[in-house]
Amino acid sequence: MPDQLRVTVWNEGRHEKKNAQIAKLYPDGMHAAIAAYLQACGDLDVRTATLDEPDHGLGGDVLPTTGVLIWWGHMAHHEVKDAIVDKVCARVLDGMGLVVLHSGHYSKPFRKLMGTSCSLKWREAGEKERLWVVEPGHPIVQGLGEYIDIPHEEMYGERFDIPEPDALVLISWFAGGEVFRSGCCFRRNKGKIFYFRPGHESYPTYHHQGVLKIIANAVRWAAPVPGPDVFFGNFKPLEKLETA
Amino acid sequence: MPDQLRVTVWNEGRHEKKNAQIAKLYPDGMHAAIAAYLQACGDLDVRTATLDEPDHGLGGDVLPTTGVLIWWGHMAHHEVKDAIVDKVCARVLDGMGLVVLHSGHYSKPFRKLMGTSCSLKWREAGEKERLWVVEPGHPIVQGLGEYIDIPHEEMYGERFDIPEPDALVLISWFAGGEVFRSGCCFRRNKGKIFYFRPGHESYPTYHHQGVLKIIANAVRWAAPVPGPDVFFGNFKPLEKLETA
């Protein structure tokens, strides 16, 4: 099916191996849960990749043939090789979509593409999160209600040190007193980036239908666009100006 | 074909009747030229409407069943009835896309939705216009090259008094010394608006394949999104806060 958008779900994949409770939530890893949902959508061609595979599963023709890359990382950001990070960023600038999940805010590719620290406040208290839609006409919230409730999540709070998003689609409310820009769109050259907050490893967030729907919508929004080939460098003038 | 996006091409339709040279370029009006191109795309269901029809051709179920409205007006902006303007603006806030062409910058619906004067500089000298793509990853420039040349056009120049666009996709260069933000995206509540500069009535601009392709891309980009139903008014609190 050549017309399907090719999606690669990348996951660090360590928590699920080291912690029995997390393994119970995600027996095949968070990437598998996300990939299963996306594959079942019918319009997406989905594969997965993880940190501990050779080249982190992103070697060969994987990146060149990926339309949208999803990224989850946390405890091992520093183990991601710079050469791979550079390739991911180059592919984004060349048009590949990137959906960065939760603790991926601190991943090397996201920080490099943002140019800021991407730091934030956090708290692990299993508290309630309510994500409010602030742009109801945006394709990323297609088919959703006005808000999504997640009963138990890690808190992320402002100040979130990112450049001002090109569009701010979701803002989270946390029971403990914080707010967070939870759905943020960025364009970086030809590539679209969506940062989406939820997804701490110790909660069943990637089994939540609203969360999964937003990820699927974001993947379609971030699909590469066959736009102009851009020329950079020494450029020739218009040979003749009509008004001259 | 229930899945097709319904497009209404609105045109003042006066120049083509009053001026023989313009009638030669557009025997059935500019709206007919644009509609023919869009209809031939295959994925759009296109109709037209003009100022001199009852209710300007926008009465009954026309607006409620229109997904994207295209608007060209110039000499008779003041003849457009305020009641119709209010309906157009309400439909945009409710999700209908709006593509405003050329002198439509000064139309009542566009000015009302922008909240500014929408004034600009202009010159009728038939000079060369080159439209540069500044956002090559945007869906509106899909399938285009880095620029479009229009051999003869009316000049529009900055300062263009609009709110800062949510995305700036095209900037025009004119032989006489001006620049202009020619492709501007705005969201207003659930509706998407694209202002697109070219299209003076005395030039064959709406027979230009690049111009037509951008209009078609803009129509698809501005298609309504079935997002959340938004509630406004007195709202109840979360009944129980888990951390309490």
Add this chain to the structure above:
Amino acid sequence: MPDQLRVTVWNEGRHEKKNAQIAKLYPDGMHAAIAAYLQACGDLDVRTATLDEPDHGLGGDVLPTTGVLIWWGHMAHHEVKDAIVDKVCARVLDGMGLVVLHSGHYSKPFRKLMGTSCSLKWREAGEKERLWVVEPGHPIVQGLGEYIDIPHEEMYGERFDIPEPDALVLISWFAGGEVFRSGCCFRRNKGKIFYFRPGHESYPTYHHQGVLKIIANAVRWAAPVPGPDVFFGNFKPLEKLETA
């Protein structure tokens, strides 16, 4: 003192006359409380105006000599004369700053300048509001901490139907479960507009030092800039193009 920025604090001024409890909080009206703080800053020349004065206190040379206008209205938006609204909006486009407070979101000038409904959710439950700074480098949050707590306020919740702000500086958290874009910057032609959420008439919000400091900062940020005189209309070309 010719160098001082001239500020006019406009208030509907009805609640304070009709309700004894509100009158106790603001014996001379909310405008007087705000004006007193601003005047004490030392760098501002402050006057007030209210709905029930002739021309709502904005006739003669008041608007032409006002650098920044602050606007609070609620129960009598519809009593503000359209001719005055038009003058206020014209002055904003010409460079006057506008700081819109609380229920002023639904005032005629703000809605006209935004082009949207400016609707929102609300609840009068005297609940806690915490305003988080999301742009710590913005001049409007100069001298503040990371957040401001207001013990009791009316709730405003998203979706707030405004165009995407040019800068989003503050987001509110409410105890009952909502978030709100509480500090929003807009430019409309030469004028700067700041919408600032807090200030329900039945709470002592305009005696809160953090709230008052933000209003003073916003006034200075919104001060008119002596920028270029902009020409709109028929414009002449560069006479000679050097490369020709």
Add this chain to the structure above:
Amino acid sequence: MPDQLRVTVWNEGRHEKKNAQIAKLYPDGMHAAIAAYLQACGDLDVRTATLDEPDHGLGGDVLPTTGVLIWWGHMAHHEVKDAIVDKVCARVLDGMGLVVLHSGHYSKPFRKLMGTSCSLKWREAGEKERLWVVEPGHPIVQGLGEYIDIPHEEMYGERFDIPEPDALVLISWFAGGEVFRSGCCFRRNKGKIFYFRPGHESYPTYHHQGVLKIIANAVRWAAPVPGPDVFFGNFKPLEKLETA
């Protein structure tokens, strides 16, 4: 004078030493020409720094005591040490303003802060540039007319691979057929960044009064703001929710 804003003008400083014609235009280097203008403004405390000084002139307390840094580089971007680049970027995120001039678009600090390639088109043909003001209410164009003409400059043309600016203030027109986003504002954490296009070393651009005025305005706009101290990390909840 402790209240003066401290400005450091950084210049590569090589062209002026190697090329007699450039040395004639700028006997003490471009940095000296810019610094002399800024110092004469009266409200700025100006020093200079160049590549060939120890630590590129940015060691010791220079960066910590700089309020706004101006950056011009071209032929030796690669010679700027990464350790210094990291310090410059960290200072920007901490609130130092950064004004990047002309070929500084390709400097290490600017590219790192943008996260994109910052590539563009260029042509050395000594052609006419006209810079149009597109935001006449912005402080950076204070005291200017609607456009600035530079008789002879290097051409820079779109696509300019930068993130969408937070504000676009100036757009250039070039005689040979190009346009360019020439005055671009960005916020990156607490720091403000202004990219300003003009200033090829072989033309007397930094003796042009309009260009110098924009640089001075940009310096004042980019001045650090004493905003909130931001906490990042594990954060405590509100202890008691009033509505509970």
